[in-house]
Amino acid sequence: MHPAKSIILFTTLSGLGFGFLAFLCVGPSPVTGWGAVAGFASGLALAGAGLMASAFHLGHPERALKAFTQWRSSWLSREGWLACATLAVTGANAAFAVFAGIRVPPLAWLGAVLCVITLTATSMIYAQLKTVPRWNHWTTTALFLLLAFCGGALLSAMTWTAVTLLAGTGLVQCYAWRIGDSRLRASGTTSATATGLGGSGAVRSFEPPHTGDSYLTREMIHVIARRHSRKLRRTAFLLSFLLPVALLSAASAYGQAIWAAAICAHVAGVFVLRWLFFAEAEHVVGFYYGRR
């Protein structure tokens, strides 16, 4: 699949934002005063910026409000509602913490739960697609949630929670890569089922319908983007998981600079992971073109 910048920005930033907001709402250390201002402002800004970025993917962003109508059937529509509800509830929770200096536990918990549901809905936009077997698996949702929690724990400076989450997420990511590489084969779709010609021999694409590119080949069969996938996997793993864990082990000795470095490494790593999430995903329409 084509790794569009707008969608990579959207999923990475809003994931980080909602993960952070969840920790701010129900984290163990009460957040009030300037800490609350900075925390909630950056959490809401990250989530909001991510949602804004997603609008750049649209052919008609001025009609974006229409996307709120089909929540009964569409995960994309549900995601829109949930994101707005989450921003409203966590925003209200932030207002209480900042202006009144009080915690409202029911509101805080509602905000945190909404963060989790929103992240799940975002992941379901991709995980629901049977046409992209690599995404059509529980690891997609698990990773969207876990990576958001990792970012939240890092931004909340919770050392041991962050280290545990990073280690666990790293393992799930490895498993997702391992299982992901066999998903297309396991889907049962082949050039034989795509054409129905399998009964009379081995089917091979002889000539595509067009000599140049088309929307389909650019969008669904974006093979150039995955050319360096192995190197990118190693880079992403190092940046998102190994480096932050190593830095956090030394965090107590060096303080805030180390935390900043760990957060930067992790966020950069998640950007690479998201690039790979799209670039490595094979759409079954590729079977009509003899390309994956």
Next chain:
Amino acid sequence: MSEERPNHDGRWTDTAPGPAQRGSADVTDLPAFTERSLGLVIDLDTCVGCHACVVACKGWNTEHYGAPLADSDAYGANPVGSFLNRVHSFEVQPDGDAPARLVHFPKSCLHCEDAPCVTVCPTGASYKRSEDGIVLVNESDCIGCGLCAWACPYGAREMDLVEGVMKKCTLCVDRIYNENLPEEDREPACVRTCPTGARHFGDLSDPSSDVSKLVAERGGIELMPEQDTKPVNRYLPPRGKDGELDVLAPFLEPVAEEPKGFMAWLDSALERL
């Protein structure tokens, strides 16, 4: 003066085409039941891969309902454009030494019963009509997010890069009900134009229709059944080859395999050398 254009139901009006009449509430749920299942039956035995259907489709759908099917850099180095129908060619290699076979394979929207492109749509622009099962896009509601194209396993939907809306086969809904056209033209442009009669149009939910009989007789197949989309369109597999590849061969003079005259002397002289 307003331009005369057909609306989605094929009736000519003096207003711009509006969204098609929607049966029930404005929800991209699939209809529980469709009165008819209009679709295409494509004969892979007869198709010669001439792309006339591709051109007829592009022509009709550029000049009539909705946004034109735009091209960009059409005469430049990197032309790209939207099409609702494309013809692939596949090579089928049987086991053993038998020669491979070339199959031309036109592909357009299959108007699936369980159309995943409809349910993923966040705006309700994508819908399946309960009266005839046609899957359509209401372009004035489309935000161009592209998710429906991702959800379609067949590559039937293409984003129009100029208009920023999703384009797809309408089964020429503005022809098939259009009473201003002569009766023989009230079928999809691709079917009407096919010079070999490889494309057939009709109601596949009616077992007595011509298309249903064709499907029963020739063992029509559905594409990617494992994707559970329940496509309406069917493909008729190519018939088996006759034993003799070249039907004229037995009637032709055999080509001389033994040289005569000077060539015969040269051949034997060289042989002895």
